[in-house]
C-alpha cells in the first residue's frame with residue numbers, strides 16, 4: 001500500500017508541474033488547450049471524467065512533458081538473471097542495470113528537435129505513441145516489461161483531469177518580476193530545481209466556478 005502511495009503521488013504532481021511550466025513557457029499551447037476545452041467541455045460545465053478521452057491535444061501535452069521530463073528518469077534498476085551481450089557489451093548475471101529513459105527520450109535519431117517542447121509530435125502520423133513501449137521502446141515514461149508501472153490507467157486519467165480542470169477554470173501567470181526557468185533537479189524523481197510559482201485567476205468564461 002505504501003509503495004502505491006509513494007509511487008503514485010510525487011510522480012503525478014511532478015508531471016502536472018512540468019506540463020504547466022512548459023506550457024507557460026510557450027503560451028500558445030495554453031491557448032490551444034483552452035480552445036479544445038471550450039469545444040469539448042464548454043462554458044457551462046466543469047471538466048469530468050467523460051471529457052478526458054476527447055482531449056487529444058491535452059494528452060499530447062502530457063506525453064510531451066513526460067518525454068522531456070520523465071519523473072522516473074532511470075526507471076527501476078534491473079538485475080539480469082543470465083549473462084547477456086547488448087551492443088557488444090557483456091552484462092554479467094546479477095549486474096545492477098539502469099535504463100536511461102531520460103536520454104532515450106532525447107535521442108536525436110528518433111526525435112526531431114529533441115530538446116524542444118512540441119506537443120504536436122504526439123498528434124500526427126505514427127507518433128501517437130502509447131505508454132506500453134510501442135514504437136521500439138523509444139518512449140517509456142512508465143517503464144516497460146514485467147515491472148512496468150501498475151498505475152498507468154490511474155496516472156493517465158489524473159494527469160489529464162488535474163490539468164484540464166486547472167486550464168479550464170483558471171488563467172495562469174507568473175508573479176510580477178519573476179522569470180520562468182525549466183532547470184531540472186536530478187533525483188529518484190526528476191523535479192524542477194525551483195518549484196513553479198504561478199498565480200491563478202478564475203476565468204470569466206467558467207460560469208459555474210464564479211457562482
Ligand code: HEM
Pocket residue numbers: 003004005007008009011012015070071072075076077141142143144145146147148149150151152154155159
Ligand atoms: C505520471 C505518473 C507516473 C509515472 C511517470 C510513473 C512512472 C513509473 C516508472 C518509471 C516505474 C518503474 C517501471 C520500470 O522500471 O519498468 C513505475 C513503477 C511503479 N508505479 Fe508508477 N508512475 C506514475 C504513477 C503511478 C501511480 C498513480 C501509481 C499507483 C496508483 C503508480 C504505482 C507504481 C508501482 C506500484 C510501481 C512498481 C511496479 C513494480 O515494481 O512491479 N505509479 N512507475
